[in-house]
Each structure stands twice: as structure tokens, then as C-alpha cells.
Amino acid sequence: MPLVFAAFMVVLAGAPLWFSLAFVVDAGRFLVTRRWSATTLRVLAFGVVYLSAQVVGLVALFHASVPRTYRVQAAWAGALFSSVRRIFGLRFVVEGIDDARAPGPVLVLVRHASIIDTLLPSVLLAPRRPERATRRLRFVLKHELLADPCLDVAGTRLPNHFVTRRAQDTATDLMALTALARGLGDDEGVVLFPEGTRATPAKRARSLARLATEDPTRHARFSVLRHVLPPKTKGVDALLEGAPTADIVVLAHTGLEGFATVADLWRGALSRRTVRISLWRVPRAEVPAAGPARTAFLDAQWARVDALAASTP
Numbered sequence: 678m679p680l681v682f683a684a685f686m687v688v689l690a691g692a693p694l695w696f697s698l699a700f701v702v703d704a705g706r707f708l709v710t711r712r713w714s715a716t717t718l719r720v721l722a723f724g725v726v727y728l729s730a731q732v733v734g735l736v737a738l739f740h741a742s743v744p745r746t747y748r749v750q751a752a753w754a755g756a757l758f759s760s761v762r763r764i765f766g767l768r769f770v771v772e773g774i775d776d777a778r779a780p781g782p783v784l785v786l787v788r789h790a791s792i793i794d795t796l797l798p799s800v801l802l803a804p805r806r807p808e809r810a811t812r813r814l815r816f817v818l819k820h821e822l823l824a825d826p827c828l829d830v831a832g833t834r835l836p837n838h839f840v841t842r843r844a845q846d847t848a849t850d851l852m853a854l855t856a857l858a859r860g861l862g863d864d865e866g867v868v869l870f871p872e873g874t875r876a877t878p879a880k881r882a883r884s885l886a887r888l889a890t891e892d893p894t895r896h897a898r899f900s901v902l903r904h905v906l907p908p909k910t911k912g913v914d915a916l917l918e919g920a921p922t923a924d925i926v927v928l929a930h931t932g933l934e935g936f937a938t939v940a941d942l943w944r945g946a947l948s949r950r951t952v953r954i955s956l957w958r959v960p961r962a963e964v965p966a967a968g969p970a971r972t973a974f975l976d977a978q979w980a981r982v983d984a985l986a987a988s989t990p
Contacts, residue, residue: 678735678826685728695721714948719764726760734827743835747803747813750831754799761793766949767932773956774801778812782861782923783958784916785814788905788982789870791933797954798868798928815857815867817912851915858919866926867916871908871975880906898976904931904986908975914967925959929982931989955985 688695699717707713734753741749761767777783785798795818802812816832820841823829832839838853858867874880884906888896899907917923932952959978965971 681728681731681735681826685732688725688728692725716948719948722764723761726764727757730756730760731825731827735830738827738830738834741834746831746834750835751799751803751811753827753831754796758793758796758800761936765947767947768951769954770951771801771954771956773958776958777926777928777956778802779958780863782863782920783812783866783926784858784913784920784923785866785868785926785928786908786913786978787868787870787928788930788986789872789875790904790930790986791875791936793933793936794930795870797930801928801954801956802866802926811864813862813865815865817854817857817867817869817916847911851911854912854915855919858916858923861920861923866923867920869912869916871910871913871979872906873909874906876904876906895972895976898980902980902983905979905983908979910972910975913975914971917964917967922961924961925964925978926956927959927978927982928954928956929985930954931986934986934989953985953988957981 696718699721702717703713703715706716730753734749737749737752738746762769777785785802787794787798789795798814798816803814815835816837818828818832818837818839820839823832823839836857838850838857840850861867881903885896885900888899888907895907899905930952932950933947936947965974
């Protein structure tokens with residue numbers, strides 16, 4: 678927290694200098710490429726917004742109640758998302774949102790291809806505007822995200838679970854996921870990124886190599902896909918066990934792949950893109966019982982996610 682506040686003061690005090698230098702860098706890139714992208718200015722602007730959101734969020738979370746923490750979380754995610762959209766000139770096309778927001782407990786399965794897609798569930802399903810339907814979300818996230826001060830404070834205050842990806846005791850994590858999903862109300866849900874990490878060609882190759890020896894049937898299914906990793910079924914099973922009446926909502930997207938790393942931003946991969954988001958809801962009665970049938974069902978949902986990703990021009 679002290680580092681965040683110190684960085685914010687340094688950036689704020691030197692803003693005229695930093696933005697002047699960023700303009701000079703972008704001008705130099707223009708002379709080389711003959712294309713004006715303002716990439717440095719955009720990245721710097723996003724950095725300022727991020728630090729500002731951290732400071733404002735930490736102040737708002739100071740001694741906040743649990744209900745207020747939910748509101749701050751939604752507002753914080755919404756502010757970052759809106760800033761990214763404006764700074765990088767993104768256009769979003771969303772379909773299936775009304776069905777996903779309908780009452781009833783849900784398990785939200787999200788494609789993970791970008792730093793930004795971690796904001797999508799809060800922005801789409803738990804919006805901060807009071808006139809819209811709201812949903813309190815519980816998250817399953819990687820432990821490394823606790824390095825973010827706002828996520829640390831809000832995330833540990835609310836019912837979430839942070840997974841250490843290299844942990845050996847997976848049984849403990851699965852029990853925690855089942856407990857996390859228990860008692861979901863009609864205005865609540867649990868968010869999981871079943872791929873476990875952002876998909877890259879190298880990670881896909883490693884996953885397929887494992888499946889070739891461990892599960893040839895799944896290997897055959899995913900060897901023809903190009904943009905997703907096989908979803909990890911044990912985490913989904915654990916959540917469904919804890920929430921026996923919850924529907925499944927799949928949140929697929931394409932167009933955010935240009936923000937997998939900060940280096941992608943620097944290359945200007947995210948600027949002025951159209952992002953397509955598709956949500957669909959599967960009633961619990963249509964979700965097979967745990968076992969091969971459920972695995973095939975989840976794989977079919979992810980094949981649909983891959984098809985959307987493949988539609989990107």
C-alpha cells in the first residue's frame with residue numbers, strides 16, 4: 678500500500694513531464710512507422726488511471742462494511758473497464774446479457790485470454806448502476822493477484838478463494854470451492870476461469886501433450902481447436918457440488934487478446950478494436966451429473982468459446 682500511494686504522488690507531481698516525454702516517444706515512433714498510434718500516451722494514461730483507482734479504492738474500502746465492499750468492488754472494476762475502453766478506443770458488442778442476468782444462482786465460467794477479462798464478470802453481471810439488476814459475485818482467483826492492494830483488501834473481506842496454482846494439496850482447494858459455492862442466493866454467483874491460465878500456443882501444446890497420454894478422447898476434441906485450453910473439470914465439479922441448483926453461465930469473448938501482457942499494450946495490439954462478448958446460460962437440469970458426460974458437456978461449451986474466438990477477423 679505505501680508503494681501504491683508513493684507511486685501515485687510521483688506520477689501526479691510529474692504528470693506534465695511524463696506526458697511530454699510520452700508524446701516525444703510517440704512522435705519518434707511516428708517518424709519511423711509513419712503511423713500515429715499514441716501508444717505510449719495511452720499506456721501512460723492507463724497507468725495513471727490504475728494508480729488513481731488503487732488510491733480511491735483503498736480509501737473507500739477503509740472500514741467498509743461487506744455490502745459497501747461489494748459496491749466498491751463493482752465501481753472499481755467499472756471505472757477501470759470504462760477507462761480501458763475510452764483510452765484504447767475499444768468498441769464492445771455484447772449478446773446474451775439479459776438471460777445471464779436473470780434471477781437464480783449461477784456458476785460463471787469465463788474464457789481467460791487477457792488481463793482485462795477478469796473485469797468482465799463484475800462489469801456485466803454486477804453493474805454499479807442502481808437501476809440495473811445486480812448480482813453479488815464470489816471469485817476463484819490465483820493467489821498472485823493478492824499483490825494488488827485493492828484486490829487484497831476487498832478479496833479477502835468478501836467470500837472468495839485464492840488458489841495457489843503450484844499447490845500440491847488440490848483436495849484442500851476443491852473442498853474450499855465446494856464450501857464457497859454453498860448457500861448461493863438468487864442474486865449471487867461464483868466466477869471461475871476454468872482454463873486456469875491465459876491461453877497461449879505454448880500452453881496449448883503442453884496441455885495437448887498431457888491429454889494425449891492421460892485422456893485420448895479429450896485430446897481428440899481439443900486438437901482441432903486453436904484458441905482455448907481444455908477446461909479443468911475438477912474445479913467445476915466442486916462448485917456444482919456446493920451449489921446443486923445453480924445454472925451455468927458461459928462468458929466468451931474475442932478481441933481482448935491484445936492485452937495479455939503489458940508488452941502487448943506497448944505494441945499497440947489493443948487499440949481501436951471491436952470486442953465481441955457472448956454469454957449463454959445453461960439450466961441446471963441440462964447439466965449432466967459428474968463423470969464423462971459432464972466432461973463432454975464442458976468440452977462442448979468450450980468448443981463454442983473457441984468458435985467465437987476463431988471468428989475474429
